[in-house]
Amino acid sequence: MNETVISVRNLTKCFGNFRAVDGITFDVGRGEIFGFLGANGAGKTTAMRMLCGLSCPTSGSGTVAGFDVLREGERIKRHIGYMSQRFSLYDDLTVLENIRLYAGIYGLSHRQTLRRTAELFARLDFRKERSQLVGALPLGYKQKLAFSVATLHSPEIVFLDEPTGGVDPLTRRQFWELIYETAAAGTTVFVTTHYMDEAEYCSRVSVMVDGQIRALDTPAALKRRFCAESMDEVFRLLAREAKRGD
Amino acid sequence: MNARYAIEIDGLTKRYGSMTALDRVSFRVERGELFGLIGPDGAGKTTLFRLLTTLMNPDEGTAAVDGLDCVASYRQIRSRVGYMPGRFSLYADLSVEENLAFFAALFGVRVADNYDLIAPIYRQIEPFRTRRAGKLSGGMKQKLALCCALIHRPSVLFLDEPTTGVDAVSRSEFWDMLAELKAKEISILVSTPYMDEADRCDRIALINEGHLLAVDSPRGIVSAYGERIYTLSGGDMYALLLAARRLPHVRRCCPFGAAHHLSVDADFDAAACRRQLMDEGFADVALQPAESGIEDVFIKLMNHE
Amino acid sequence: MGNFGSFIEKETLHILRDRRTMLVVLLIPVVLMTLFGFAISTEINNIDVAVVAPHRTESVRQAVERMASNPYCTFKGYIPSDEIDRVLRRGEAAAVAVFAADYDRIAAMPAPAEPAVQLIFDASNTNTAMSGAAYLQSILTGASTQASPVEMRLLYNPQMRSAYNFVPGIMGMIFILICALMTSVSIVREKENGTMEVLLVSPVRPMRIVLAKLVPYFMLSCINLATILLLAAYALDVPLSGSAGAIIAVSLLYLVLALALGLLISTIAEKQIVALIISAMLLMMPIVMLSGMLFPVENMPAVLQAISCIVPARWYIEAIRKLMIEGLPFAAVWREVLILLAMTVVFIVVSVKKFNDKLE
Numbered sequence: 001m002n003e004t005v006i007s008v009r010n011l012t013k014c015f016g017n018f019r020a021v022d023g024i025t026f027d028v029g030r031g032e033i034f035g036f037l038g039a040n041g042a043g044k045t046t047a048m049r050m051l052c053g054l055s056c057p058t059s060g061s062g063t064v065a066g067f068d069v070l071r072e073g074e075r076i077k078r079h080i081g082y083m084s085q086r087f088s089l090y091d092d093l094t095v096l097e098n099i100r101l102y103a104g105i106y107g108l109s110h111r112q113t114l115r116r117t118a119e120l121f122a123r124l125d126f127r128k129e130r131s132q133l134v135g136a137l138p139l140g141y142k143q144k145l146a147f148s149v150a151t152l153h154s155p156e157i158v159f160l161d162e163p164t165g166g167v168d169p170l171t172r173r174q175f176w177e178l179i180y181e182t183a184a185a186g187t188t189v190f191v192t193t194h195y196m197d198e199a200e201y202c203s204r205v206s207v208m209v210d211g212q213i214r215a216l217d218t219p220a221a222l223k224r225r226f227c228a229e230s231m232d233e234v235f236r237l238l239a240r241e242a243k244r245g246d
Numbered sequence: 247m248n249a250r251y252a253i254e255i256d257g258l259t260k261r262y263g264s265m266t267a268l269d270r271v272s273f274r275v276e277r278g279e280l281f282g283l284i285g286p287d288g289a290g291k292t293t294l295f296r297l298l299t300t301l302m303n304p305d306e307g308t309a310a311v312d313g314l315d316c317v318a319s320y321r322q323i324r325s326r327v328g329y330m331p332g333r334f335s336l337y338a339d340l341s342v343e344e345n346l347a348f349f350a351a352l353f354g355v356r357v358a359d360n361y362d363l364i365a366p367i368y369r370q371i372e373p374f375r376t377r378r379a380g381k382l383s384g385g386m387k388q389k390l391a392l393c394c395a396l397i398h399r400p401s402v403l404f405l406d407e408p409t410t411g412v413d414a415v416s417r418s419e420f421w422d423m424l425a426e427l428k429a430k431e432i433s434i435l436v437s438t439p440y441m442d443e444a445d446r447c448d449r450i451a452l453i454n455e456g457h458l459l460a461v462d463s464p465r466g467i468v469s470a471y472g473e474r475i476y477t478l479s480g481g482d483m484y485a486l487l488l489a490a491r492r493l494p495h496v497r498r499c500c501p502f503g504a505a506h507h508l509s510v511d512a513d514f515d516a517a518a519c520r521r522q523l524m525d526e527g528f529a530d531v532a533l534q535p536a537e538s539g540i541e542d543v544f545i546k547l548m549n550h551e
Numbered sequence: 552m553g554n555f556g557s558f559i560e561k562e563t564l565h566i567l568r569d570r571r572t573m574l575v576v577l578l579i580p581v582v583l584m585t586l587f588g589f590a591i592s593t594e595i596n597n598i599d600v601a602v603v604a605p606h607r608t609e610s611v612r613q614a615v616e617r618m619a620s621n622p623y624c625t626f627k628g629y630i631p632s633d634e635i636d637r638v639l640r641r642g643e644a645a646a647v648a649v650f651a652a653d654y655d656r657i658a659a660m661p662a663p664a665e666p667a668v669q670l671i672f673d674a675s676n677t678n679t680a681m682s683g684a685a686y687l688q689s690i691l692t693g694a695s696t697q698a699s700p701v702e703m704r705l706l707y708n709p710q711m712r713s714a715y716n717f718v719p720g721i722m723g724m725i726f727i728l729i730c731a732l733m734t735s736v737s738i739v740r741e742k743e744n745g746t747m748e749v750l751l752v753s754p755v756r757p758m759r760i761v762l763a764k765l766v767p768y769f770m771l772s773c774i775n776l777a778t779i780l781l782l783a784a785y786a787l788d789v790p791l792s793g794s795a796g797a798i799i800a801v802s803l804l805y806l807v808l809a810l811a812l813g814l815l816i817s818t819i820a821e822k823q824i825v826a827l828i829i830s831a832m833l834l835m836m837p838i839v840m841l842s843g844m845l846f847p848v849e850n851m852p853a854v855l856q857a858i859s860c861i862v863p864a865r866w867y868i869e870a871i872r873k874l875m876i877e878g879l880p881f882a883a884v885w886r887e888v889l890i891l892l893a894m895t896v897v898f899i900v901v902s903v904k905k906f907n908d909k910l911e
Binding site for chain 2: 554557558561564565568569744745746748749750751752753754755760909910911
């Protein structure tokens with residue numbers, strides 16, 4: 001691994017007596033596609049919030065994009081991109097208006113905005129869609145657009161929270177091509193998913209169980225270690241040990 | 247009443263304004279069958295469910311559930327079917343047992359009457375019976391919703407995306423429960439956007455953008471529509487993907503988990519292509535013939551409409 | 552019919568579980584009654600009066616004395632006439648009584664051709680100024696030994712206490728708020744949460760489920776009705792001089808009307824927020840503005856008066872005013888009752904017709 005962009009040590013988050021995230025430790029390198037798996041309630045969302053600077057850890061330490069997760073939450077936010085299935089774009093704004101809004105939020109200059117917007121449209125092959133309302137786009141287009149908007153400001157890391165839920169298999173694959181492309185260009189991709197075949201696309205995968213990281217390696221190494229045919233099997237073997245629900 | 251088919255749909259069409267949500271869809275579900283409706287969001291799955299559960303009327307075509315027409319006999323249908331809508335549809339502020347009791351009352355039965363049917367599922371959530379439904383975990387909510395949909399012993403069960411957003415383990419458990427219900431002679435129509443769940447169904451219908459792509463058993467669909475597929479892996483997967491698309495006689499190449507899937511012409515020469523990729527500098531190139539899966543078929547069918 | 556009971560039980564549980572809302576609903580009448588009764592009163596408690604009198608003759612001093620000894624007035628002292636504006640502006644006095652230079656002569660005239668006293672009021676609050684002016688006038692004219700050219704007698708509410716006016720208004724508002732707003736929101740909530748879909752796909756007629764929803768809200772409103780009447784009678788000393796039975800009967804009719812209205816809203820609205828906005832904007836605004844709760848209907852422009860006719864609260868408030876304040880018998884409000892009854896029937900018929908047991 002060359003340069004480290006996420007590095008956390010014993011990161012813990014408690015809600016009262018409940019240890020939602022229980023001392024996780026890992027590093028993610030530049031340009032990696034890091035799969036962050038776990039059953040519902042394993043603590044993925046809580047962990048991801050801490051990494052995005054949205055929630056302050058109870059204990060432990062770490063840096064994201066070179067900033068401290070305990071003290072520099074605001075600066076982290078400027079250097080990462082975030083996309084989730086639930087909230088991504090405003091349905092009642094057009095594609096172009098959404099892009100301008102995000103460019104404004106991340107403080108891109110007028111020239112940068114113009115250039116990156118042109119690149120984005122070329123990459124997604126958007127023509128007449130530019131001035132359409134986002135709400136009128138097919139789901140697949142929306143997801144790809146949301147991803148491109150989340151990386152508009154060339155963040156060091158982009159966090160994707162179940163980005164492909166419910167989209168058709170072809171779009172899902174096109175989406176993963178976008179992810180590949182982004183990672184190849186040096187942006188780290190941190191992704192959660194319920195599709196186990198998607199775990200196979202990742203450079204490395206971690207599996208969270210009951211707030212702890214139970215396994216972390218490349219998909220191939222994990223399959224060897226658990227004598228499993230697929231990541232699905234690996235995941236099931238690990239998640240079956242879970243003691244708590246969500 | 248013993249209708250031959252649990253569900254019979256013929257030329258069913260539904261439009262919302264200028265948008266056609268379902269376009270001349272026809273298929274039949276046998277009694278006691280576990281039938282999967284597989285397609286992405288926006289394919290028209292929920293619309294089909296709403297037509298069959300008599301929540302909406304079709305613009306064209308006919309549909310019958312349990313031998314009863316969905317338009318003319320909608321009241322009778324409503325007492326015979328169980329329906330679990332796509333989103334969480336229980337009362338979050340009522341406890342597990344209060345929810346169950348209410349849904350029993352809704353259908354004019356007592357919980358005890360059909361307890362045997364739900365017992366295997368209900369027993370798993372019984373320890374939490376005084377807990378508010380809103381405080382249950384995703385998997386438990388789903389089990390409670392299934393109990394509530396079953397409490398009146400419906401003859402046909404409609405489950406709209408019961409496994410969406412649920413982790414792989416809970417999903418698998420849910421399918422085990424459905425297999426048990428099928429053994430109790432309940433016909434089940436279940437929809438899912440997860441293609442890997444297709445194998446758990448007796449028969450499936452692939453649906454996309456309101457059109458039915460294929461109806462058959464999962465195996466039957468693969469053998470009818472499957473094509474020559476090669477898996478390709480090795481080295482830098484993204485660069486490999488781009489390189490593979492330039493190979494001769496490759497129709498399509500998509501990333502597919504651990505390996506890329508190449509759908510190829512009859513003239514495809516695997517050995518030559520492997521050599522070519524090695525020459526381009528890719529290490530450990532593995533290019534092997536493989537069987538198509540449901541997803542391969544789906545991608546093929548949605549491209550070649 | 553057996554399951555009707557369990558539907559009511561379920562609705563009651565929903566209400567009981569949402570403690571905060573229930574508390575708010577039960578406390579609203581108490582808070583409003585207290586606010587209107589004691590804090591935001593338009594009645595005259597205390598008028599600070601300064602006096603301008605060029606000649607402090609005996610009769611002038613007597614008039615001022617009477618004013619000063621009145622419990623509702625405070626005499627703030629004599630001021631020179633060029634101070635009037637400053638005193639009013641600074642709020643040192645709410646009113647200035649300017650005695651004419653030849654007060655004695657004018658007051659002694661059998662039919663005065665010119666005013667003996669001029670009352671200057673700070674009318675930034677029109678309501679208190681108007682009632683204050685009337686009250687002060689009555690003190691001052693009563694002062695003159697001669698018969699005053701105008702005699703004012705305030706019937707039914709001789710102290711001009713606003714409590715009497717606002718109680719019917721509050722009742723008109725609260726019942727719409729609880730019955731129409733709460734029921735429409737609770738029905739629409741089932742649509743929004745997706746539970747309505749499941750209810751529809753069941754053999755039970757959805758209308759029955761909806762009716763079961765109305766019962767607990769009706770009961771909740773009955774508790775509020777009791778609270779309001781008890782507060783009115785014992786805390787605000789409103790003599791429920793009309794028959795309490797008639798007041799309760801008209802109120803119950805109004806409750807049914809409000810529930811029907813809530814039902815109607817729920818058939819139109821698809822989202823809770825829409826139900827809320829319809830209830831708040833389309834119901835509350837006209838009730839507050841047009842029902843005569845704050846502004847008398849008779850003083851409104853003809854257009855607004857016409858609109859006020861379709862505001863149910865207007866008729867209810869009128870009826871309750873007659874029964875509660877004027878102490879008229881039930882027979883005196885038959886017209887209002889008939890109008891309310893007709894509205895109720897219309898709302899019920901329309902909402903049953905509009906109620907859809909499909910999703911489209």
